[in-house]
Amino acid sequence: MKTLTVKKLAEISGVSVRTLHYYDQIGLLRPSIRTEKKYRLYGNDELLRLQQILFFREMDFPLKDILEMMDTTDYDLVKALMQHKSALLNRKRRISDLLKTIDTTIDNLKKGETMKNPEELYKGFPEEVGTTYRKEAISKYGVQTVEQSEKELMKLGKSGVEALQKEMENVFSELFVLKNDNPESDIVQEHIARHYGIISKFWGDSVVSDQKPDAYAGLGDLFVNDERYLANVTDGSPQPEFALFLQKAIKYFAENNLEK
Amino acid sequence: MKTLTVKKLAEISGVSVRTLHYYDQIGLLRPSIRTEKKYRLYGNDELLRLQQILFFREMDFPLKDILEMMDTTDYDLVKALMQHKSALLNRKRRISDLLKTIDTTIDNLKKGETMKNPEELYKGFPEEVGTTYRKEAISKYGVQTVEQSEKELMKLGKSGVEALQKEMENVFSELFVLKNDNPESDIVQEHIARHYGIISKFWGDSVVSDQKPDAYAGLGDLFVNDERYLANVTDGSPQPEFALFLQKAIKYFAENNLEK
């Protein structure tokens, strides 16, 4: 039978020599022969096994699991693959979330220098939250949808909008008083629900209904990420603890009341 | 000013005490005060800074980068975020690929892995190059010569062949990256040489030695004439420019290294 040295095997399989040493060490892939002088020699079976290993490694299985899978004769491969699949799906979702957050963060940063346009509508709200979501909404649902909903907002009239703004400020100051309570307590959650209601009205149709839970949950993160959002509630001084409190409260609310 | 002990800070920020120790150690987050007895005391600024850190950590930034970002005043945050975004997009794509592979694997396992026909050997190669050349080779050298060399290929075993296939795919994807370089540049030619080596092994004796230069040069033309040959390298979308690039590179290689 033809045998292969480490280097050869490394070359045709595309892994490093060190990797083969390591796999030998942890018992994942042992050479079929050790010569007098301790040289490793691999046969065809080992090449085959290595291919298997690399396949699973490609799938991001930890080596420990691979070892177990390959040494357990009655291993349920399909089940393992499906499990792994769901883990991958989770990772993917998480990355999608991160991407969203990055986008809004980039938006926020850029917005800091530019923008001063016709959206006086949003004045007075937790600093520029409205405009941020306006941009997001535009990119998601198109400009005309958003402008449509803004027209509806207009119908409320200046005074109507101001009333909403005032209401929102009230909720915030009430929440501020509760900042040392448990974010998941009933009373806090009631206020959060009120806040959500106001925000919803404010968003109108610019954020489509089934996107609102996500958008709202994202709000909590924004408070933490950029203290300016709370600046006009806390009269200027940074309140990281309050922001954290809001984040937790909002997260809890979104998870328990919005996702269906 | 209000100060926080490790435990307190850990609690309100949601990280472990050990993490704070560690961040202190690597200089990422130093307490503003060290008491007589070395107790760490953190002020508001540190809490704020920690929030920033955690934000970036959420984004999967390595701590080293976070440290640099936060200590470099003129750091281009937007740029960093966009870079990071593209990295995340890559991860996401990779995961999507893995998911696809897992699905097909599960399918295969359920169907009861068969495949053992002669043409199965050529699977994974630039679509049908193998079989096409089989036909061509047969018409040129006769059936028995080809079958003989296929027996030799069989000796490599499935895994050996797969290793070759993998190697070939690697070369292609590396070449794809270089597709805007000069086809006659050293680096491109090096990869072409590798490719030729692999093809040669694959052809074995089915293509007689002194015919290989011609056959190989012909390969470049095939790429241009039939886009399917590159289909599985370019994940489906036609890449006429890449094909032309390969054709030139191969022609140059054959003329300068193979003919004599």
Place this chain on the structure above:
DNA sequence: GTATGATATGACGTAACGTTAGGGTCAAAT
């Protein structure tokens, strides 16, 4: 005075290798 809880430093463990470091071995070329 002592029990309890918080804090400190130090050091090992983790995953999967990469990377020297220091020394044998084998085949070909001299």
Place this chain on the structure above:
DNA sequence: ATTTGACCCTAACGTTACGTCATATCATAC
């Protein structure tokens, strides 16, 4: 026969972001 150069071996540290003891000191309450 020897030198070269390519290849082989083991040992061991470095990497990331902490978790988990171990051991010792400190603060607070009873």
